[in-house]
Amino acid sequence: MLYTSEALQQLIEEFSRLPGIGRKSAQRIALFILKRPREEVVRMAKALVNVKDRIRYCSVCCNITEQDPCAICASPKRDRTIICVVEEPNDVIALERTDEFRGMYHVLGGSLSPLDGIGPEELKVKELLMRVNTDVAEVILAMNPNVEGEATTIYLTRLLKPLGVRVSRIARGLPVGGDLEFADEATLSRALEGRISL
Amino acid sequence: MAGTPQNMILSRIRLCNFRNHTATSIEFGDGINAFLGENGQGKTNILEAVSYLSLTKSFYASGDAEVIGIGGEAFDLEGTLVSDAGVHHQVRVACTRMPQEKKFLVNGTPPGRLADVIGRFPVVVLSPENGSITFGGPAERRKFMDLTLSQVSGAYLEDILEYRKALRQRNRILADNRTRGTLPPGVIEPWTESLVAYGSRIAHRRALFAAEFRSHILNAYRSIMPEAENPGINYLCGFETKEGDDVRGYAARLSADLEARNPEERRRGLTLAGPHRDDLRLTINAMDVQRFASQGQHKTLLVALKIAEYSYMRERHNETPMFLLDDVFSELDKARVHRILAFAGGLGQVMITTTEGTVFGRSVAWGNHNRRFAVERGTCSQEA
Ligand SMILES: Nc1ncnc2c1ncn2[C@@H]1O[C@H](COP(=O)(O)OP(=O)(O)OP(=O)(O)O)[C@@H](O)[C@H]1O
Ligand SMILES: [Mg+2]
Ligand SMILES: [Zn+2]
Numbered sequence: 001m002l003y004t005s006e007a008l009q010q011l012i013e014e015f016s017r018l019p020g021i022g023r024k025s026a027q028r029i030a031l032f033i034l035k036r037p038r039e040e041v042v043r044m045a046k047a048l049v050n051v052k053d054r055i056r057y058c059s060v061c062c063n064i065t066e067q068d069p070c071a072i073c074a075s076p077k078r079d080r081t082i083i084c085v086v087e088e089p090n091d092v093i094a095l096e097r098t099d100e101f102r103g104m105y106h107v108l109g110g111s112l113s114p115l116d117g118i119g120p121e122e123l124k125v126k127e128l129l130m131r132v133n134t135d136v137a138e139v140i141l142a143m144n145p146n147v148e149g150e151a152t153t154i155y156l157t158r159l160l161k162p163l164g165v166r167v168s169r170i171a172r173g174l175p176v177g178g179d180l181e182f183a184d185e186a187t188l189s190r191a192l193e194g195r196i197s198l
Numbered sequence: 199m200a201g202t203p204q205n206m207i208l209s210r211i212r213l214c215n216f217r218n219h220t221a222t223s224i225e226f227g228d229g230i231n232a233f234l235g236e237n238g239q240g241k242t243n244i245l246e247a248v249s250y251l252s253l254t255k256s257f258y259a260s261g262d263a264e265v266i267g268i269g270g271e272a273f274d275l276e277g278t279l280v281s282d283a284g285v286h287h288q289v290r291v292a293c294t295r296m297p298q299e300k301k302f303l304v305n306g307t308p309p310g311r312l313a314d315v316i317g318r319f320p321v322v323v324l325s326p327e328n329g330s331i332t333f334g335g336p337a338e339r340r341k342f343m344d345l346t347l348s349q350v351s352g353a354y355l356e357d358i359l360e361y362r363k364a365l366r367q368r369n370r371i372l373a374d375n376r377t378r379g380t381l382p383p384g385v386i387e388p389w390t391e392s393l394v395a396y397g398s399r400i401a402h403r404r405a406l407f408a409a410e411f412r413s414h415i416l417n418a419y420r421s422i423m424p425e426a427e428n429p430g431i432n433y434l435c436g437f438e439t440k441e442g443d444d445v446r447g448y449a450a451r452l453s454a455d456l457e458a459r460n461p462e463e464r465r466r467g468l469t470l471a472g473p474h475r476d477d478l479r480l481t482i483n484a485m486d487v488q489r490f491a492s493q494g495q496h497k498t499l500l501v502a503l504k505i506a507e508y509s510y511m512r513e514r515h516n517e518t519p520m521f522l523l524d525d526v527f528s529e530l531d532k533a534r535v536h537r538i539l540a541f542a543g544g545l546g547q548v549m550i551t552t553t554e555g556t557v558f559g560r561s562v563a564w565g566n567h568n569r570r571f572a573v574e575r576g577t578c579s580q581e582a
Contacts, residue, residue, distance in 0.1 A: 024297025112388065114370040147363040147392060149511060154388035 004101040017037045020150045062124040063107045081137040138166040168195040205546030211277035215267035217243040218576035220239045227569035235573035240391045241551035251289045252321040254312045262293045317349040324504040325524035332496045336477035361396035365582045376467035398449035400473040408433035418505035430565035436475030518546035
């Protein structure tokens with residue numbers, strides 16, 4: 001369907017780029033925004049620009065942060081001998097909520113997916129390899145339990161093993177097809193305890 | 199009044215804006231339910247609605263939007279399924295056109311994923327489109343295996359879904375490599391490993407299925423065709439295998455096969471070994487059905503395949519499947535129709551559509567258990 005307003009059309013275009021948002025939902029969101037008060041929309045637009053302007057990537061773990069290094073990487077209380085590799089920043093939040101894990105993180109920025117044009121170059125793989133030095137004893141791979149996460153786990157294992165570090169993955173106690181982000185805390189704690197060596 | 203049913207049944211359904219049924223309610227019998235009416239009145243549409251409740255989708259339409267009543271904004275289906283143990287489940291599927299959104303509810307709650315519903319209320323469908331199982335290419339026979347096995351094993355369905363994803367990803371790498379000529383080291387191996395893990399389990403399961411299925415199809419064939427024709431079914435694996443291999447053996451062979459075909463895969467930009475290249479060889483008296491069978495033989499074998507699917511599922515599932523027969527009697531002689539009906543009478547709930555009410559003759563006693571319905575221009579009413 002073509003709307004008579006180019007501005008609206010363009011907004012729909014932008015929304016339909018968002019992950020998980022199809023054209024239909026994009027239309028709905030755009031029409032919703034059109035109905036909101038102006039201040040509210042300005043606030044929203046500012047928030048969008050702010051994330052781009054203020055947020056940076058931690059030079060250690062590649063997580064998003066406003067300060068470099070991030071709070072976790074800067075904390076003296078964390079165990080620097082263990083690195084837990086996750087796909088996205090929200091996976092860090094999910095794992096932090098369990099209050100179980102005291103090590104460091106590494107945020108890959110996604111998982112391998114050739115169909116989406118994502119190969120090792122598009123992920124923070126090199127950065128991970130640089131971090132794995134003699135002080136690091138174990139790398140835990142906590143990718144999402146799906147085909148892409150699985151392939152990423154296999155890929156990283158093959159790279160990490162020769163470096164002489166212990167490589168493990170969190171047990172697949174997670175709901176099939178579910179993302180880490182959606183797993184409840186109890187499930188995640190169990191998954192962390194039950195991790196298996198690769 | 200019937201007591202606790204011993205077979206899973208759909209006791210009632212309500213169709214709202216579904217194809218040409220604007221508002222149709224049906225109370226089913228727990229035996230044979232016959233839907234009679236002229237061409238184009240809405241008989242198949244009723245079976246299609248039943249398949250929605252069981253499989254979350256149509257057994258033949260390509261998309262959900264297609265089945266929304268023309269001019270309408272949404273369809274809404276709702277039915278009561280009574281399990282073998284006598285537990286009632288309210289199942290509802292609703293789908294809107296704009297935006298296109300499908301809701302599936304079992305007792306008011308959505309399942310984690312639509313795939314979780316598959317197999318809960320098992321169904322076997324025999325419709326004219328199924329002719330492609332014996333006439334068509336290997337993909338049709340893989341679909342046949344997949345639909346059967348997915349309803350029996352959630353793990354199998356999971357493997358199939360994951361395998362397809364891994365295959366598409368791996369094919370993309372190979373295709374990109376062909377056009378751009380760059381394949382960095384270590385990039386394809388993880389996908390190969392995943393493909394082998396899922397693929398070996400799928401192939402192993404399918405091989406087992408074909409072996410187990412043989413006796414079912416033999417029995418089914420005998421029940422509708424006592425003459426001495428011998429049906430056969432053989433699994434043709436999409437990679438080198440050896441009889442007696444376990445899953446690990448399958449994995450090792452698929453792995454080796456992919457390794458050996460690597461240069462060709464790179465040249466063609468495609469994955470060349472794996473269960474996506476499987477087939478089932480169907481034979482009658484050791485002759486290939488696809489090449490040598492007559493129309494009647496095709497049809498008889500197809501009916502036998504579906505009856506076998508039913509008994510296979512019945513044996514392996516804790517719920518009795520529903521049996522949907524869409525327009526099966528055309529092309530079959532009276533004797534065969536009679537035997538099929540006699541056989542269907544001994545099963546759980548069966549739904550049959552036909553334009554020829556006379557085919558039933560005296561084979562079926564109508565009443566509460568077996569019901570007859572007249573379907574006319576999107577309405578459905580029970581006949582005495
Ligand atoms: N989305 C739709 N909205 C409204 N009507 C539809 C829709 N899709 C199909 N129909 C109508 O449904 C009718 C076909 O119904 P159906 O396929 O159930 O017929 P049938 O009784 O099985 O006929 P046959 O004996 O020829 O197989 C046609 O009249 C067609 O126009
Ligand atoms: Mg029909
Ligand atoms: Zn950091």
